[in-house]
């Protein structure tokens with residue numbers, strides 16, 4: 001549904017006036033003196049100053065074929081590794097890591113934390129007893145970093161170095177360095193709370209404070225304690241970031257030491273808008289054109305905007321502008337969009353190097369904000385905004401809204417330049433606006449629906465959520481609402497005051513890497529005789545969009561897809577790769593169903609059964625048509641509209657089920673089905689009686 005509207009943008013007429021602000025020199029942290037996090041006395045003395053090139057002979061090398069006769073590519077990579085700011089600190093860093101159970105490592109973006117520290121541990125054979133796991137908040141980072149490290153270690157991806165992200169992994173029994181999303185490690189902890197496969201867990205980009213990372217902190221602390229008592233080898237933990245509140249983290253981890261990797265490899269020149277910009281999208285776009293007119297080819301540009309529709313529109317506009325005769329004398333532009341809903345191959349395409357005389361312009365969400373290195377990027381243009389998920393208190397829903405980013409995020413964005421060589425960062429907002437931004441992002445756990453997390457914690461045997469050792473406690477109200485949702489789904493029951501337990505249904509639900517509501521739909525499949533059908537639907541809902549929305553053909557794509565409400569059509573702007581991915585997801589869900597003994601039956605096109613089954617999981621996501629023609633959600637009495645791209649638009653069914661609410665100017669219900677009031681009552685009588693629906 002997203003991506004329906006044609007670009008609302010005009011060609012930017014005026015240039016944004018920038019003022020040169022500072023030069024982030026090679027040997028000085030950009031954050032020090034700006035947000036003050038590093039000026040903390042408690043940890044003084046832990047700086048790992050570069051002491052000139054250290055020499056070392058790795059005890060273990062990659063298992064590539066040409067170990068003795070290194071190719072020139074390998075020698076080049078080795079040289080690059082040795083030039084990183086972290087390299088001279090290697091001996092002291094290892095000494096500290098060996099000495100302490102938990103260490104916080106702070107280092108400039110690009111200093112080499114993510115790619116090098118795991119390799120150092122491996123070279124020292126500190127992974128003999130268990131593998132090294134490195135968590136990332138985002139899948140694209142986990143995959144691309146694993147690829148880079150495999151290349152650096154001269155090994156095939158999936159052998160010594162691998163990755164694991166939801167529904168996709170490349171690992172083998174010989175994998176020693178495993179890059180994975182924080183959510184995947186949390187999932188592993190359900191069956192193995194001691195994390196016994198690993199001797200090291202490295203939590204990277206800890207400042208992002210995703211729900212999964214926050215919960216992992218508590219799990220890791222617990223696992224560490226238990227393993228000290230009776231496991232064969234201890235669990236060592238490294239918490240890493242370039243921009244985080246070290247005191248808060250260190251206090252949580254029993255005043256663990258904080259190590260600072262000094263210096264950055266390449267300088268970055270910083271620019272701020274001279275005046276406040278009315279329209280951040282136009283400001284970002286005109287900055288790109290300004291840079292394009294001045295920068296040499298192959299100096300690529302990475303632009304941070306907020307969401308899919310906006311990014312598609314900007315990509316479309318820049319392509320149009322690039323065709324303008326007035327730009328004929330400048331390099332050819334290759335424009336890429338980068339957001340989570342894009343198929344993996346399109347996401348990875350942005351890493352492809354530019355041809356001679358060409359410039360790559362990448363318009364991205366905050367998916368590219370941390371960890372990754374995009375070859376060729378020398379310019380970063382930051383709109384200062386991001387789309388963030390926020391829980392609607394009292395509703396059980398998360399809503400996506402465009403918000404200003406934090407200073408920590410702004411520095412991370414800056415850090416995507418200056419990785420291979422010197423760079424430039426243009427902030428399309430003023431220095432005053434920057435100073436007024438929050439220092440750190442609000443932890444996701446304080447603003448999200450917690451039902452998935454609580455289901456996972458219960459599956460790990462943690463019965464009292466309110467006493468779990470969270471680094472920042474979520475509000476009791478949010479916890480209670482999530483518990484209520486899990487109780488309504490028959491996943492959990494209260495056994496004593498504040499003590500919860502999973503029901504048999506809940507135990508099965510926790511086996512699925514899905515939102516509990518989707519898991520409940522699958523578990524209800526046999527009751528409605530339609531497991532086969534709902535498996536397909538849930539697989540699609542859990543994958544990235546199977547639709548394509550080519551720019552300039554959005555209307556045609558929407559019209560083509562309208563036909564799906566009555567019949568299957570070919571050649572209707574379906575995304576082949578994402579469809580194939582969905583088939584893989586479905587296969588994995590079938591395996592979990594088989595493990596849980598859920599029989600896979602088909603209702604043979606009886607779509608009413610399918611809709612009733614979907615209600616079993618999503619009955620809290622229903623809106624009712626009001627007299628004035630508007631919809632109100634039954635759970636929170638919130639006004640929400642059908643999107644013009646929905647097949648139900650204009651039809652006005654009395655009750656509409658949706659998967660989520662999306663706020664883009666107006667609140668839209670995302671992905672809909674018309675449902676019957678009688679079915680609602682039959683599925684959750686207690687719940688709907690309280691909501692007085694009309695039958």
Ligand SMILES: Nc1ncnc2c1ncn2[C@@H]1O[C@H](COP(=O)(O)OP(=O)(O)OP(=O)(O)O)[C@@H](O)[C@H]1O
Pocket residue numbers: 084107108109110111112113114115116144148241242370371372373375415418419420
């Ligand atoms: N895919 C890649 N291609 C080329 N160079 C790369 C690639 N990945 C990493 N590098 C090089 O390795 C350096 C260190 O990257 P690394 O991700 O380890 O830094 P980091 O300190 O973890 O940064 P951040 O805090 O931004 O995650 C980069 O600055 C870059 O020079």
